[in-house]
Amino acid sequence: MELDPLYKALSLFRRRKFQECSNLCTEILQNNAFDQAAWSLKTRALTELVYVDDIEADEESIADCVMDENSIAQIARPGTSLRTPGTSHGGPTQVMRCLKNTFKKFNNL
Numbered sequence: 001m002e003l004d005p006l007y008k009a010l011s012l013f014r015r016r017k018f019q020e021c022s023n024l025c026t027e028i029l030q031n032n033a034f035d036q037a038a039w040s041l042k043t044r045a046l047t048e049l050v051y052v053d054d055i056e057a058d059e060e061s062i063a064d065c066v067m068d069e070n071s072i073a074q075i076a077r078p079g080t081s082l083r084t085p086g087t088s089h090g091g092p093t094q095v096m097r098c099l100k101n102t103f104k105k106f107n108n109l
Contacts, residue, residue: 005024005027005028006028006035006037006038006041008024009021009024009025009028009038009041009045010041012024013041013044013045013048016048018045018046018048018049019045019049021041021042021045022042022045022046022049025038025039025041025042025045026042029042
């Protein structure tokens with residue numbers, strides 16, 4: 001008992017024998033060029049045949065890891081730290097500045 005050619009081609013596709021699947025679909029399409037299932041299976045087989053694994057292309061080399069331009073700085077820039085405010089660099093606090101300006105105004109009167 002012989003298998004249906006389309007079923008056999010589907011079986012080859014599932015076993016990842018894409019070239020054999022494509023060849024069998026070509027034979028099916030020579031008999032009936034309007035067989036949409038055969039066309040669909042053939043296009044899927046040909047697509048899988050030339051499939052390129054993108055994961056391998058995205059791997060970073062050692063040089064990329066070491067020379068990473070987007071690395072995080074080890075020391076915070078002045079005025080950007082959340083631990084200490086940007087005004088505490090040894091100068092007067094905001095309150096003292098206001099008081100000094102007030103005394104200057106009263107002395108000028």
